[in-house]
Amino acid sequence: MIYDKNKVELLRQRYPEGTRICVDSMDDYCPIERGTCGTVQFVDDAGTLHCKFDNRRTLGVIPDVDQFDKIDPEQTQTDEQTEEITETEDIEESEEMNMSM
Numbered sequence: 001m002i003y004d005k006n007k008v009e010l011l012r013q014r015y016p017e018g019t020r021i022c023v024d025s026m027d028d029y030c031p032i033e034r035g036t037c038g039t040v041q042f043v044d045d046a047g048t049l050h051c052k053f054d055n056r057r058t059l060g061v062i063p064d065v066d067q068f069d070k071i072d073p074e075q076t077q078t079d080e081q082t083e084e085i086t087e088t089e090d091i092e093e094s095e096e097m098n099m100s101m
Helices: 005-014 073-100
Strands: 020-025 037-043 049-053 058-061 067-070
Touching: 005 037, 020 049
Parallel strands: none
Antiparallel strands: 020 037, 020 067, 037 049, 049 058
């Protein structure tokens, strides 16, 4: 699918380099798994979002064909903070168990 210049420019503004996305489904012979997140590297002249995924794969994501969500940077930060809190709690629990033994 080839987009006009205006639509490509809108995609470049909406998905600049570094934008995080999460795949819902892909129409590809070897798709990225549902729930896999990735980082947009660039948008080409056809409007394809070229991404590097957290599973180390790279693949173009085609808007209006592939289903994906843009990840809000604030949500990502919140998720990272939640992981950090969980890891801290696990360490504290482990230390408490060692002290009681």
